[in-house]
Amino acid sequence: MLVPFNKPYMSGRELHYIAQAHAAGKLTCDGEFAKRDHAWLEKSIGCKKALLTPSCTAALEMAAILCDIHPGDEIIMPSFTFVSTANAFVLRGGIPVFVDVRSDTLNIDEKKIESAITAKTKAICVVHYAGVGCEMDAIMDIARRHSLFVIEDAAQGILSKFKNTPLGSMGHLAAVSFHETKNIQCGEGGALLINDSQFIKRAEIIREKGTNRSQFFRGEIDKYSWVDVGSSYLPSEITAAFLFAQLEESENITQKRIDIWNTYHDAFEILERAGEVRRPFIPKHCQHNGHIYYLLLSDLEQRTKFIDFLKSQGVNSIFHYVSLHKSIAGEKYAKIFNGTKNTDMASECLVRLPLWMGVEQYQAKIIDLAHKALKIN
Numbered sequence: 001m002l003v004p005f006n007k008p009y010m011s012g013r014e015l016h017y018i019a020q021a022h023a024a025g026k027l028t029c030d031g032e033f034a035k036r037d038h039a040w041l042e043k044s045i046g047c048k049k050a051l052l053t054p055s056c057t058a059a060l061e062m063a064a065i066l067c068d069i070h071p072g073d074e075i076i077m078p079s080f081t082f083v084s085t086a087n088a089f090v091l092r093g094g095i096p097v098f099v100d101v102r103s104d105t106l107n108i109d110e111k112k113i114e115s116a117i118t119a120k121t122k123a124i125c126v127v128h129y130a131g132v133g134c135e136m137d138a139i140m141d142i143a144r145r146h147s148l149f150v151i152e153d154a155a156q157g158i159l160s161k162f163k164n165t166p167l168g169s170m171g172h173l174a175a176v177s178f179h180e181t182k183n184i185q186c187g188e189g190g191a192l193l194i195n196d197s198q199f200i201k202r203a204e205i206i207r208e209k210g211t212n213r214s215q216f217f218r219g220e221i222d223k224y225s226w227v228d229v230g231s232s233y234l235p236s237e238i239t240a241a242f243l244f245a246q247l248e249e250s251e252n253i254t255q256k257r258i259d260i261w262n263t264y265h266d267a268f269e270i271l272e273r274a275g276e277v278r279r280p281f282i283p284k285h286c287q288h289n290g291h292i293y294y295l296l297l298s299d300l301e302q303r304t305k306f307i308d309f310l311k312s313q314g315v316n317s318i319f320h321y322v323s324l325h326k327s328i329a330g331e332k333y334a335k336i337f338n339g340t341k342n343t344d345m346a347s348e349c350l351v352r353l354p355l356w357m358g359v360e361q362y363q364a365k366i367i368d369l370a371h372k373a374l375k376i377n
């Protein structure tokens with residue numbers, strides 16, 4: 001019996017809502033369910049405007065267009081992240097400038113950002129790893145002083161908070177993901193969150209293939225046409241209906257994930273005390289959402305043995321990430337700014353344990369195997 005690394009949760013109302021959308025017969029984007037999703041996001045996260053997108057990747061691409069990234073512009077970001085954080089800007093000719101992460105939270109080291117700023121820097125794209133907030137006060141302050149845009153890659157950050165403020169509500173723009181592996185999911189999906197209202201009108205145009213169709217549908221203009229660059233960043237109403245069944249349950253889902261996270265955290269305290277592993281660090285002013293439970297092992301060799309041992313016993317654990325500065329495209333399109341020590345450590349030593357709704361029944365086994373794996377190695 002194999003314990004999967006992830007198993008998407010279903011609230012049970014997904015098909016019911018899809019049937020309602022089907023009966024209503026309007027399946028393009030921004031129907032009744034999309035409106036409910038937008039309202040939920042605006043209320044729960046507190047952004048000025050939320051727009052559903054086909055993915056977080058698409059929302060990041062929209063953010064890059066909105067920030068007017070031109071060839072040669074630099075965007076400061078961590079290398080310890082998913083591909084899309086960087087790729088969205090590279091598509092506009094931007095150059096990702098990688099700043100190392102902090103050794104404790106594995107988020108971008110806010111103290112190293114300022115020295116990476118040049119005349120070409122246009123934006124800072126932060127990633128809230130494992131749904132734990134970056135140091136947003138310091139980061140927004142740097143951005144203000146240097147007139148830079150801040151984009152929050154909050155793909156993993158739904159319903160997390162930094163100093164009681166929801167992730168995704170602090171940067172000029174933010175992107176969340178509803179990919180099947182995320183806390184709240186609809187298979188493939190995401191949203192662009194806008195906190196600086198100067199971007200709202202253009203975001204609607206970019207999302208509608210560069211046309212002012214959104215204004216036309218609201219009756220603000222009498223015909224619509226091509227007015228700017230854009231693409232089709234619209235998910236269908238079927239996706240929006242599925243998503244609403246998850247958003248409704250999101251507080252519940254988050255609490256259950258935090259419970260699972262806490263069970264792991266308690267079980268590994270003894271190993272951390274013995275100096276065998278490092279557990280996730282959550283700053284006191286951060287409230288996380290139980291997105292990822294990870295352990296930091298001693299080195300790559302130990303981690304490989306750990307993952308292999310768990311797999312031989314029927315449990316799938318995985319590492320995170322192949323850091324971008326070591327990837328083929330990263331070497332080609334991005335620059336490293338002074339050092340990758342903590343990025344390399346995380347990328348070589350981090351292992352993620354299965355964390356999904358229902359994994360509770362296997363948790364004792366997983367914990368036991370993790371203890372055994374560390375004794376053997």
Ligand SMILES: *Cc1c(COP(=O)(O)O)cnc(C)c1O
Nearest residue numbers: 055056057082084155177179190
């Ligand atoms: C999952 C993830 C993405 C991509 O999300 P999609 O919805 O699959 O496009 C981007 N950034 C980070 C940090 C992620 O974890």
